[in-house]
Amino acid sequence: MKIDPKNPADLSAQIAKAIRDAIICGDLPVDERLPSEAELAEQFDVSRPTVREALKRLAAQSLIRTQRGATGGAFVNRLKFEDAYGQQITTSTLLLSMNEISFATACEARYALERACAPLSATRRTADHLATMRAEAHRQNQPGLTDEAFCASDVAFHRALVDAAGNPVLSYQLAGAVEAMQPLMNMITFSARSREKIVSLHTSIADAIEAQDASAADESLAALAQYTQKLAQDVIAERQAERS
């Protein structure tokens, strides 16, 4: 862990890497206290600001938490799924917005992953998940809803569907795919007619999940995927027509 080549640049990155590796390989167990900043500075033979920059890098990844005071210091953080969700969503969102990912590609990925969850959700869904899905579908029927609120409710519906699979790893992976789509979805203006169709498909999905009918759920999801793609195509075509 005390590896530090004579390269006097990126010292804070090197130190962060050394500590990160120690955490990943298990040398530093969860809740273990790191040496104080002054001690680390001495160990690595650098100044305290440099150590602090390294620690801030780790804090940005939720690998450590810091506490002030006499018994304070930096502690190895138990990375929780909730913490990871946020990073996952931020990263996914930026990946989509910065890499010219087409709506079609993102949409395909999202629904492919969601359909992977559906059979498990059909088997394991609880009353709680079902209630959330029903409530969101109901909300989506309210006439006064803005497009943004409609999309947010859509995300909540699909989150519940994914969470119903009862597999935290799946929920974590899907969080990025589903939530990162929201900005793209917000660019679509939903007509009353299209909302009606979507809510009807959501209801079909909820029905299938309630009946624990995996293949029916898959069918409805596939139909929803297809319809969403079609909606997006129409909107894009309409905008191009307007432009000319």
Added chain:
Amino acid sequence: MKIDPKNPADLSAQIAKAIRDAIICGDLPVDERLPSEAELAEQFDVSRPTVREALKRLAAQSLIRTQRGATGGAFVNRLKFEDAYGQQITTSTLLLSMNEISFATACEARYALERACAPLSATRRTADHLATMRAEAHRQNQPGLTDEAFCASDVAFHRALVDAAGNPVLSYQLAGAVEAMQPLMNMITFSARSREKIVSLHTSIADAIEAQDASAADESLAALAQYTQKLAQDVIAERQAERS
């Protein structure tokens, strides 16, 4: 972006958040140069070390890159899929190791997601992906292979399968799920007999992908998932027997 409450703690976190939000909402486009550290310090009315800590947080998430010299500075980084892979894998690995995720749960998630890719891979696979899959399956048949090398080849095989879907979003999401499993997989000692079975299933998958037969690919993947779970159960049972 100049929001900064009078709370004189976590200044660097607040500044990092302000800049991060500006990047996410598009106020700071890709390759835009941030003000110099001295200018930022003045803008936010903090010292330069505090600004630097904030920038290091952003650098840890690959949101910015820095360059020394006259025309240097911090630039908004185009987040590339390759950059995101690493973070995704690190985070997923830690999530699994720190949260008492059972092998069964992780394995279920991995194969569920992979089966979501398979139909797309069957449709779109290129000769390149097929060649990689064949090569890895062949390597897995070599007798001298260590368990670690076998697992690494397994990961490479499945990466090729996922990449064959031709959807970078799917590849990104799956990278975490597949690679994070490797440490867990490494804990399983593969007998010659179990390796033979796995390679046979890999060959079946490659055959199905080559024939563009989605349902055959799905069947083989399902069989592989089941067999992997069984192997893990056996190893766990054996270790418990040894302990008593």
Added chain:
DNA sequence: CAATTTTCATTTGTCAGACAATTAAACGTC
């Protein structure tokens, strides 16, 4: 004039030392 070298200003990377804020433990006091 063109090409090359030198100088220089800008910016990040690092360091040293200091003080403020926080916190829990040690210490007195009643």
Added chain:
DNA sequence: GACGTTTAATTGTCTGACAAATGAAAATTG
């Protein structure tokens, strides 16, 4: 023993400084 006080440790922040890199401008040279 209960309760307030002091104290030491630690992080958070600031100031000022110098080193290293780097591109642009200026000077030099052919």
